[in-house]
Amino acid sequence: MNTIIEPFRIKSVEPIRQTTSEEREIYLEKAGYNLFLIDARNILIDLLTDSGTNAMSTEQWAAMMRGDESYAGSESFFRMERVVRDLTGLKHVIPTHQGRAAERILFTVLCRKGHVVPNNTHFDTTRANIEFTGARAVDLPIAGAADTQARLDFKGNMDVAALERLIESEGAQNIPLVMLTVTNNSGGGQPVSMENIAAVKRVTTQHGIPFYLDACRFAENAWFIGQREAGFAGFTPKQIAQKMFSYADGCTFSAKKDAFANIGGLLCTNDDRVAVLETNLLILTEGFPTYGGLAGRDLEAIAVGLEEVLHPDYLRYRIASTGYLGRHIADHGVPIVEPPGGHAIYIDAARMLPQVPKHQFPAQALAVELYRHAGIRSVEIGSVMFGAHAQHELLRLAIPRRVYTQSHIDYVVEAILEVNQQRDRIRGLAIESEPPSLRHFSARFRRL
Numbered sequence: 001m002n003t004i005i006e007p008f009r010i011k012s013v014e015p016i017r018q019t020t021s022e023e024r025e026i027y028l029e030k031a032g033y034n035l036f037l038i039d040a041r042n043i044l045i046d047l048l049t050d051s052g053t054n055a056m057s058t059e060q061w062a063a064m065m066r067g068d069e070s071y072a073g074s075e076s077f078f079r080m081e082r083v084v085r086d087l088t089g090l091k092h093v094i095p096t097h098q099g100r101a102a103e104r105i106l107f108t109v110l111c112r113k114g115h116v117v118p119n120n121t122h123f124d125t126t127r128a129n130i131e132f133t134g135a136r137a138v139d140l141p142i143a144g145a146a147d148t149q150a151r152l153d154f155k156g157n158m159d160v161a162a163l164e165r166l167i168e169s170e171g172a173q174n175i176p177l178v179m180l181t182v183t184n185n186s187g188g189g190q191p192v193s194m195e196n197i198a199a200v201k202r203v204t205t206q207h208g209i210p211f212y213l214d215a216c217r218f219a220e221n222a223w224f225i226g227q228r229e230a231g232f233a234g235f236t237p238k239q240i241a242q243k244m245f246s247y248a249d250g251c252t253f254s255a256k257k258d259a260f261a262n263i264g265g266l267l268c269t270n271d272d273r274v275a276v277l278e279t280n281l282l283i284l285t286e287g288f289p290t291y292g293g294l295a296g297r298d299l300e301a302i303a304v305g306l307e308e309v310l311h312p313d314y315l316r317y318r319i320a321s322t323g324y325l326g327r328h329i330a331d332h333g334v335p336i337v338e339p340p341g342g343h344a345i346y347i348d349a350a351r352m353l354p355q356v357p358k359h360q361f362p363a364q365a366l367a368v369e370l371y372r373h374a375g376i377r378s379v380e381i382g383s384v385m386f387g388a389h390a391q392h393e394l395l396r397l398a399i400p401r402r403v404y405t406q407s408h409i410d411y412v413v414e415a416i417l418e419v420n421q422q423r424d425r426i427r428g429l430a431i432e433s434e435p436p437s438l439r440h441f442s443a444r445f446r447r448l
């Protein structure tokens with residue numbers, strides 16, 4: 001059977017609102033052509049992010065009623081900690097209110113001016129939090145990632161030879177940690193192979209550098225390994241995920257992705273000394289170590305979500321559904337980052353809109369047009385987000401977990417194909433105002 005069916009039925013529904021393209025034209029103007037500044041009630045299908053937008057299960061909602069809201073020593077924390085330790089094998093489990101809080105604490109403890117932090121590709125908040133400490137964030141994707149059309153099984157991998165050269169030139173003492181983002185979000189939601197994880201671990205061990213996973217989408221990455229990497233066919237996603245984590249000395253994690261939660265994050269480490277410094281900072285700004293900025297009920301939702309996300313029926317559907325969107329637009333001429341990734345499809349806007357130069361933000365212009373045409377919100381991952389660090393001009397269509405049905409996806413396909421037919425008419429944008437960092441969240445544009 002080829003029909004993709006959602007491996008769940010729907011018990012509670014949330015209406016979404018139709019608007020006209022004339023209305024959306026007004027909303028766009030008011031928002032300075034920045035989709036972050038459009039009210040969610042004016043969006044029909046929201047593919048801005050897969051972060052915190054998950055639909056929770058009956059089991060998660062049930063667990064939330066069990067939330068122990070004790071300030072210290074909450075039973076919900078210990079339940080969550082058991083699940084995380086079983087999955088990651090990591091010794092210290094520090095809850096945070098979301099992924100970037102874990103990043104801020106980690107980098108504040110480990111990084112300073114003169115340091116360099118390599119990653120396959122840093123995500124926006126990761127890069128910004130590293131730079132905020134005065135350290136430098138360096139992306140080391142494999143060469144194949146430069147070609148959006150290359151169909152590589154593990155296009156999210158790090159260039160291990162480049163990592164060795166970087167350690168040589170910077171000195172191991174100036175590299176406080178090496179990170180791998182699984183899956184590689186800024187690089188197209190592409191997976192990282194177990195072989196690459198092991199190779200990075202070998203290099204870091206050789207130089208005495210801690211190795212961290214940015215594990216936001218660990219389950220999707222594990223599924224790809226099971227499907228594509230030799231030697232993993234018979235393993236469960238959980239076994240594969242456990243093996244991925246077994247190489248890591250620590251991890252940051254946003255529970256807003258592969259834990260099916262709406263909020264939450266984790267910082268884990270095997271280093272006792274680092275854990276003490278991190279916990280001290282945690283208490284200062286997030287909260288006591290058994291809640292870290294979260295309610296007990298959030299910890300319960302995370303504990304259940306971390307187990308549900310590894311269910312093969314879910315992961316099979318998840319990756320098939322994303323792939324369906326990708327194939328159906330790509331096979332009709334829309335250039336996407338090939339092959340389709342895990343949580344999102346990325347349109348190569350520079351390729352789709354050759355008339356719009358990079359400095360006129362082709363992916364932002366495409367995001368605006370897709371919203372104007374069909375009420376679909378997506379996000380630019382290109383020069384607006386990363387400035388000179390952008391490798392590509394991508395429009396990301398991120399799919400919230402368990403939220404939209406196959407017919408929603410069909411609507412998105414139809415809308416994109418219609419926009420593609422009129423792509424010659426799309427013009428670029430100019431920035432009117434921008435904040436000093438993470439400008440994509442609040443910059444305002446005008447149409448050219």
Ligand code: F0G
Nearest residue numbers: 049051098099100123125185216254256
């Ligand atoms: N690392 C990666 C790879 C991410 O994709 C994100 C968030 C974070 C860290 C930070 O986690 O949001 O909980 O603070 N990515 C979201 C996105 C926002 O849309 O891709 P957070």
